[in-house]
Amino acid sequence: MTADLLIRAARAVTGSPGDAERPLAVGVTGTRIIAVEPLSSSRLSGRDVLELGPDVVLMPGLVDSHVHVCEPGNTEWEGFATATRAAAAGGITTLVDMPLDSVPTTVSAGALQVKRTAASGQCHVDVGFWGGVIPGNGPELAPLADAGVTGFKCFLADSGSPDFPPVSPAQMTEALGLAAGLDRPLLVHAESAEAAAAIQAAPGRSYAKYLATSPRGLENLAVAQVIEAARVTGGHAHIVHLSSSDALPMIASARREGVRITAETCPHYLTLSAEEIGDGETACKCSPPIREAGNRELLWSGLRDRVLELVVSDHSPCTPDMKEPGTGDFARAWGGIASLQLSLPLVWTQARSRGFGLGDIAAWMSAAPARLAGLTAKGRIAEGYDADFCVLAPDEPFAVDEGQLHHKHPATTPYAGRRLYGVVRASILRGQKIDLGQPHGQLLSRDAG
Numbered sequence: 001m002t003a004d005l006l007i008r009a010a011r012a013v014t015g016s017p018g019d020a021e022r023p024l025a026v027g028v029t030g031t032r033i034i035a036v037e038p039l040s041s042s043r044l045s046g047r048d049v050l051e052l053g054p055d056v057v058l059m060p061g062l063v064d065s066h067v068h069v070c071e072p073g074n075t076e077w078e079g080f081a082t083a084t085r086a087a088a089a090g091g092i093t094t095l096v097d098m099p100l101d102s103v104p105t106t107v108s109a110g111a112l113q114v115k116r117t118a119a120s121g122q123c124h125v126d127v128g129f130w131g132g133v134i135p136g137n138g139p140e141l142a143p144l145a146d147a148g149v150t151g152f153k154c155f156l157a158d159s160g161s162p163d164f165p166p167v168s169p170a171q172m173t174e175a176l177g178l179a180a181g182l183d184r185p186l187l188v189h190a191e192s193a194e195a196a197a198a199i200q201a202a203p204g205r206s207y208a209k210y211l212a213t214s215p216r217g218l219e220n221l222a223v224a225q226v227i228e229a230a231r232v233t234g235g236h237a238h239i240v241h242l243s244s245s246d247a248l249p250m251i252a253s254a255r256r257e258g259v260r261i262t263a264e265t266c267p268h269y270l271t272l273s274a275e276e277i278g279d280g281e282t283a284c285k286c287s288p289p290i291r292e293a294g295n296r297e298l299l300w301s302g303l304r305d306r307v308l309e310l311v312v313s314d315h316s317p318c319t320p321d322m323k324e325p326g327t328g329d330f331a332r333a334w335g336g337i338a339s340l341q342l343s344l345p346l347v348w349t350q351a352r353s354r355g356f357g358l359g360d361i362a363a364w365m366s367a368a369p370a371r372l373a374g375l376t377a378k379g380r381i382a383e384g385y386d387a388d389f390c391v392l393a394p395d396e397p398f399a400v401d402e403g404q405l406h407h408k409h410p411a412t413t414p415y416a417g418r419r420l421y422g423v424v425r426a427s428i429l430r431g432q433k434i435d436l437g438q439p440h441g442q443l444l445s446r447d448a449g
């Protein structure tokens with residue numbers, strides 16, 4: 001068989017469960033993978049051949065299901081061109097945009113159309129969209145699903161956006177029932193607004209005081225509410241950016257009982273720790289907060305035990321001023337970390353030191369996020385899937401240089417100067433190497449069925 005493109009990889013991982021590195025031949029015709037064979041016995045040929053040596057690993061392109069793009073409306077924070085350029089440079093070939101940081105927020109089919117129009121023609125990777133759940137927009141969920149959203153997102157605590165108010169636990173349960181009827185997951189920002197309201201504090205520059213304003217209990221209580229909502233509705237609830245490791249046994253227990261609940265964590269919770277964040281270092285502020293090193297190790301155990309299935313960036317950008325660099329005031333600073341481009345090397349650097357392989361990375365960062373978003377052609381190297389790849393030099397070290405970061409405000413990164421492993425040599429989208437001058441990303445809809 002002659003493919004348009006034959007990739008001969010001395011090392012490859014496919015995103016299949018329990019996958020280890022092995023030599024593979026991958027045939028691509030048009031935009032799709034047409035064959036995957038062991039390299040030694042493959043008789044595939046190609047009009048073009050990409051020969052990959054033992055210094056690089058062929059991986060499925062990463063799928064980041066948790067990205068805040070902010071365009072239209074807050075394009076000075078981040079836009080589709082810059083975010084997708086950062087994604088492509090970081091080996092991510094598909095991202096899914098969150099519904100809350102743009103104007104309008106994505107809480108109706110009309111607002112989704114405004115966002116798709118804004119994104120059109122300027123994306124370097126494929127882009128999908130989550131729809132938003134806010135109080136009173138239940139009637140909008142079916143039209144949003146018909147218009148192709150990958151699922152829905154709600155907050156149980158203040159979102160930071162007045163256009164995206166939180167729902168009560170009862171409203172969350174109702175929305176989860178509606179989402180289940182539409183065969184979509186409901187993603188939940190799980191911190192309890194009621195418990196948070198009782199905590200009075202002015203952290204100022206103190207990270208310890210900031211951490212005390214967002215204790216694990218806020219997450220633990222909300223996660224328990226989400227589990228019970230999933231139990232009674234039968235819907236698929238997904239906990240975004242889990243920070244409190246206390247919640248892992250609850251989630252594991254619910255899953256054993258057949259409750260449809262999944263959870264993700266993020267590079268910052270797996271990399272940083274409260275002990276190393278200095279007072280006034282608001283670049284590290286995010287919500288929920290980065291906790292102690294012991295908590296971080298338990299999150300790694302959660303990945304090992306497969307209670308946590310996804311690692312996604314929660315790329316949450318802002319302007320440098322919004323991080324309050326002058327005052328270092330944690331109460332006033334924007335809560336969010338922009339890490340799209342560094343997500344893979346950050347997680348890989350930590351993972352390799354704990355005995356994980358790139359097969360694990362592909363499962364957490366490609367296959368599982370694609371599954372959550374219902375993007376059935378994404379996230380794996382297998383016959384019939386989109387020909388999306390990341391070519392990674394996993395043993396090559398580098399130091400993070402702000403000048404190399406493509407998101408809109410590189411100065412907001414907390415990772416400048418950090419030494420990491422894993423250099424992305426190429427990102428390939430639907431069979432074509434991504435050229436940062438020529439956007440060829442498409443806007444995606446969730447696949448039916």
Ligand SMILES: [Zn+2]
Pocket residue numbers: 066068098314315316
């Ligand atoms: Zn987020």
